[in-house]
Amino acid sequence: MNLDTIIFLVSAVVAVFGGTMMIAQRNPVLSVLYLILSLVAQAVLYVQLGALFLGAVLIIVYSGAILVLFLFVIMLLNLRGSEDFGHGSKPISGVTKFVLALLFVFELIAIVRTSLLQADSPIGMMTAVPVDFGSVKAVATLLFTKYLYPFELAGVLLLAAIVGAVVMTKGPEDEGAGATDELYGIADKEAEGEK
């Protein structure tokens, strides 16, 4: 076993462990922490493939921005333990869950099989990437040529999501019920606390 294999195995195990622990946790804050652990391990895998840029971006975007927002929301609503989950009707029935999980497992098996067929060994896959794989230039060229339309569409989608979020938090003046009230309630509580 050379150093590369050891690093790969360790970070792969950590990534899977983090992902598993994330869904096994009752405490939402710890879930987020395990997700961060998993993402950092994935970044290590990217770096090992020579995709330094993708690894750094993964950390900056997900660990640095999106998951901080997750934590922010969890802390703002102060969800501690499990008491806030499981109220009301079940969103997904057991059968649906099972079918979805089964589909996912088949998908995974299919992916692993095809990638195994392409390369001699799982470790051998690492040599199959092009020289400038994951470099800033390579990623940018792909984004602005081959995947230009999906990229721009994703931008529009995000813009729509932002506008939607603003509309939902502001809300029309006359209605002002439901989620809006709740959010304002929290803001009021905060303001009181700061005094």
Added chain:
Amino acid sequence: MLEVIIASSIKVVFVLAAVLTGCAYSTYLERKVVGHLQHRIGPSYAGPYGLLQPIADAVKLMFKEDVVPDKVERVTFALAPIISFAPALLTFAVIPFAKDDNVFGYDVKMVLSDLNIGILFVFAITSIGVYGIVLAGWSSGSKYSLMGGIRSSAQMISYEVSYGLSIIGVILIANTLSLRELVDQQASTSIWFFANWYVFKQPLGFLLYLTCAIAETNRLPFDLPEAESELVAGYHTEYSSMRFAMFFIGEYANMLAVSAVGATLFFGGWQGPFVNEVPFIGMFWFALKVFIFMFFYIWLRGTFPRFRYDQLMNFGWKVLLPLALFNTMVTGLIVVKGWF
């Protein structure tokens, strides 16, 4: 292989020692400078001019009782100071601190790791640092800590956007993400040794960087997460002894890190007079530039009152972000047109 390991170890120890000493004496610098700004003399008992004060402080903190309150989440409570301290040190791994030189017959790169995405590494690491504060606030089980944590996460997310955008101008002009190449590009052989510093090509970018860096490190006038007149001590209210010391050193390490990155990006890093004749002098220029940044930080603390929370948010989103976008667009246009 063995040579590489030994050489790297020596460099790591050297940089670590320099940074930690820098942190310790930054606290001294802060107390002394703020003292004089307020017509006091600052620490003056321990050693000549109070120079041994940081050591006395460290010993005191080590012997203090480590109080862990009842309602804390123990694991995250213990993890938080480490998360806020370690990333600041990691930043120094990619910062070049002198011109490459031949030492005892070996060619030595005066940087721990010459990553070709160096500046992105710095930002990735910095973005991890926020968790230290957020988790400290959440796990302490105290309302003041929680408020400090919430404030800090909101503040850091808001300012990180402008922080990232503020350096895009430099990257666009330099056409590289490697800190080493960035420093090389700022070299100048003429008598005007500062002619090629990026601060002159990116004045707005530099001001934005400076402002956001202060907000990112939670220093006055943006120290809302620990505003002592409102939140006791904010996120580290419940911390004591060495755990508190780690937050304390972490804050200074973060200040040093953003100062070092600022000096590297905008002020030519180790570039200065005589670096080609005496390569070692680069270290001195670099330290001097970082020192000036640190002094500026402390000067600001002694000068400005704290922002109000809504002012902070308005300033970040309605002033800094549009300015940063404007700077990026203008720089992009200039680079595309080839005016530089």
